[in-house]
Amino acid sequence: MTERPDQSPITSPRSERVRTVAALAGRSARRKLSRFRIEGPQAVRSLLRDRPDLALELFVTARAAADHPELADLAGAASVPVHEVEDRILRAMVRESGDGGEAPDGAGALVSPQGVLAVGTLPAPDPSLALTAVRDLPSLQPVMVLVLHEVRDPGNVGTLIRTADAAGADLVVLTRTSADPYGPKAVRASVGSLFHLPVLTGADGSEMLAALADADITAAATSGYAQAELFTADLPERIAWILGNEARGLDRATLDAAPLSVRIPLAGRAESLNVHTAATVCLFESLRRRQAGA
Amino acid sequence: MTERPDQSPITSPRSERVRTVAALAGRSARRKLSRFRIEGPQAVRSLLRDRPDLALELFVTARAAADHPELADLAGAASVPVHEVEDRILRAMVRESGDGGEAPDGAGALVSPQGVLAVGTLPAPDPSLALTAVRDLPSLQPVMVLVLHEVRDPGNVGTLIRTADAAGADLVVLTRTSADPYGPKAVRASVGSLFHLPVLTGADGSEMLAALADADITAAATSGYAQAELFTADLPERIAWILGNEARGLDRATLDAAPLSVRIPLAGRAESLNVHTAATVCLFESLRRRQAGA
Incomplete structure (x- = not known):
């Protein structure tokens, strides 16, 4: 993951960016990359509204963007880039990473992201x-x-x-x-x-x-x-x-x-x-x- | 499952009796057989002590029988037969059933029975x-x-x-x-x-x-x-x-x-x-x- 979010469209569920987001299910990847990810409109709305300073980028499907227009507004207000992706890309982002790392510490692989996912800066355990x-x-x-x-x-x-x-x-x-x-x-x-x-x-x-x-x-x-x-x-x-x-x-x-x-x-x-x-x-x-x- | 618990030793994890206990992870099998199963010394102790009327039979490993002698005492007092089985038999009893039935409604397949399992009569939903x-x-x-x-x-x-x-x-x-x-x-x-x-x-x-x-x-x-x-x-x-x-x-x-x-x-x-x-x-x-x- 680069310091500045990559603006190019994501077209393959096996791309490096997708796999990096998927890896954030694991604690060691979160620490190494200083990133976390959250899924679903409610969690993403809370992040953008209450802790916009932590938000880095948003991934939404066209459907979810239409259903939850306030997310793009909140992201815009916080200068957080929004990437429109296909549903299969989002689903790949919450799948267990294929990098042989640790297993995800939650049932993320089984849960639908409901069309919305955000990546944020992990507050350091300090x-x-x-x-x-x-x-x-x-x-x-x-x-x-x-x-x-x-x-x-x-x-x-x-x-x-x-x-x-x-x-x-x-x-x-x-x-x-x-x-x-x-x-x-x-x-x-x-x-x-x-x-x-x-x-x-x-x-x-x-x-x-x-x-x-x-x-x-x-x-x-x-x-x-x-x-x-x-x-x-x-x-x-x-x-x-x-x-x-x-x-x-x-x-x-x-x-x-x-x-x-x-x-x-x-x-x-x-x-x-x-x-x-x-x-x-x-x-x-x-x-x-x-x-x-x- | 016969009305009277079968007393013969269980030696194969693929035996009919093992598969019947495993199937009790599913709600429809519990209803059809009017049975439920519980695992672990604490749950089994509560069943035998507080609802001995529901208890039908106990399966324990030699190790668990030695570690929890009170279980055999409680079972004896309630006239509940105790079967000593190998650990691999117990583990097969909590594995997802292979009969193509519904998936277990809990994470039973992932949890160790800690050497003790009991089968009981399911109180009818009434x-x-x-x-x-x-x-x-x-x-x-x-x-x-x-x-x-x-x-x-x-x-x-x-x-x-x-x-x-x-x-x-x-x-x-x-x-x-x-x-x-x-x-x-x-x-x-x-x-x-x-x-x-x-x-x-x-x-x-x-x-x-x-x-x-x-x-x-x-x-x-x-x-x-x-x-x-x-x-x-x-x-x-x-x-x-x-x-x-x-x-x-x-x-x-x-x-x-x-x-x-x-x-x-x-x-x-x-x-x-x-x-x-x-x-x-x-x-x-x-x-x-x-x-x-x-």
């Missing part, structure tokens, strides 16, 4: 940027952060970003061992929320805890062994909910380092909640308190 | 049984029901059952156009909760609404256009949360027929919640109120 984002949060007012530590499933990561957005979170931070939110499956699950609020990747877990404490934001973990129960606990207005790995939960060190730990009540016979359910209950309890206090 | 289950709920005390109407994704159905269990729901009802909770992907996502509380399938939507009203249980829908907001609405102690299709939500007729409709507050810029997130917020708000009132 621990210092994540720390800066925490420091730059407004002081002396309610703040809600979601920290994902070792959350490995791309679908979970995308859905968690969507739920954090819905609950009014100000920031989502992923530690470096979490799934990439810019993978096809995570992007799809986030339904545009990836571009609605700052999502920082590559953070270091213990550095993040220190930065939160410096910013007077209380890191809150969930644990089945915690004394305090979520619905009756004293929840700070400046809070960072920290969720851990799907199978193992939070590691002991992080759990010990978090200044607050709460237990989500389980009334039935389920032994646990999955990470997304736990996050939903915590984030919306914070939202409920915020609304009740306002 | 609208009248679903109505009876509602009528049989205790009267004059708090009741929480989850109704899934046209929820089509097996993973969502399983996760919703798990979350309903965790929130203390008394019953889950699925209308006939919802995904089958006994499919491999739904069973896995339910993590045993499928056997913790009554899960009734095949219900008719409007009959169900009438039965709920007769039982003095308020059917509550969620809608972005509702006047009442979840966190401040008057929520009855006898409540049935009704969740709709992943893409379309609840159909207009069901929404109009539900006596209560609430809006889940969205604080950020997400346009909507997915069905599982919405159910989680509603079910746990009911649990919170119940605990606060107790």
Whole structure:
């Protein structure tokens, strides 16, 4: 992929440009090329409207261009080139790459791009940027952060970003061992929320805890062994909910380092909640308190 | 599959018995044979402990039998025959069937059975049984029901059952156009909760609404256009949360027929919640109120 998007028409599904876009299903190709791709009118609209600075180029079929004229308008306003391509070209762009690289980390190969695809600049996973984002949060007012530590499933990561957005979170931070939110499956699950609020990747877990404490934001973990129960606990207005790995939960060190730990009540016979359910209950309890206090 | 489980050892992954178990990944084979299958020690333990009446036979590797001795004990207590098989036999049982039938409705083919598999009797999808289950709920005390109407994704159905269990729901009802909770992907996502509380399938939507009203249980829908907001609405102690299709939500007729409709507050810029997130917020708000009132 050249620095300046190539303006020549794409006519072969086996062309280098098509294969380069297809390869972006893989995390290593995204990192190497500093690019990600997204598919479908809703995600592309969110990118162009909310993060035009990240958008590099758009590929649309004639049909989709007619159905979604606002996409060309948004692209024009952001000076993002739009390439009209045949449907078979788009479908080849979301097919598994033939370069022998890693398998795509989502079901991108099975999903129709619905006539629209965009390529964007991948925000670098950078621990210092994540720390800066925490420091730059407004002081002396309610703040809600979601920290994902070792959350490995791309679908979970995308859905968690969507739920954090819905609950009014100000920031989502992923530690470096979490799934990439810019993978096809995570992007799809986030339904545009990836571009609605700052999502920082590559953070270091213990550095993040220190930065939160410096910013007077209380890191809150969930644990089945915690004394305090979520619905009756004293929840700070400046809070960072920290969720851990799907199978193992939070590691002991992080759990010990978090200044607050709460237990989500389980009334039935389920032994646990999955990470997304736990996050939903915590984030919306914070939202409920915020609304009740306002 | 014979009525009485065959006791002869299984030595070929291509045998009829293996292929019959493999075919249970498909909904039509489950219905035709009135059987379902589950995999992994946790699901099998829940089946044997909580619904031994449904269990028909167990297949385990020597390794898994040694690692999980409680499974043979539970099976013995329930008079469920245990067959020791080689790992390659078990793996063939979760492979896509070669009979040209429908594709499995889950990712069963990709997941290891972890050395344990059980076959059980499929509870028949029966609208009248679903109505009876509602009528049989205790009267004059708090009741929480989850109704899934046209929820089509097996993973969502399983996760919703798990979350309903965790929130203390008394019953889950699925209308006939919802995904089958006994499919491999739904069973896995339910993590045993499928056997913790009554899960009734095949219900008719409007009959169900009438039965709920007769039982003095308020059917509550969620809608972005509702006047009442979840966190401040008057929520009855006898409540049935009704969740709709992943893409379309609840159909207009069901929404109009539900006596209560609430809006889940969205604080950020997400346009909507997915069905599982919405159910989680509603079910746990009911649990919170119940605990606060107790």
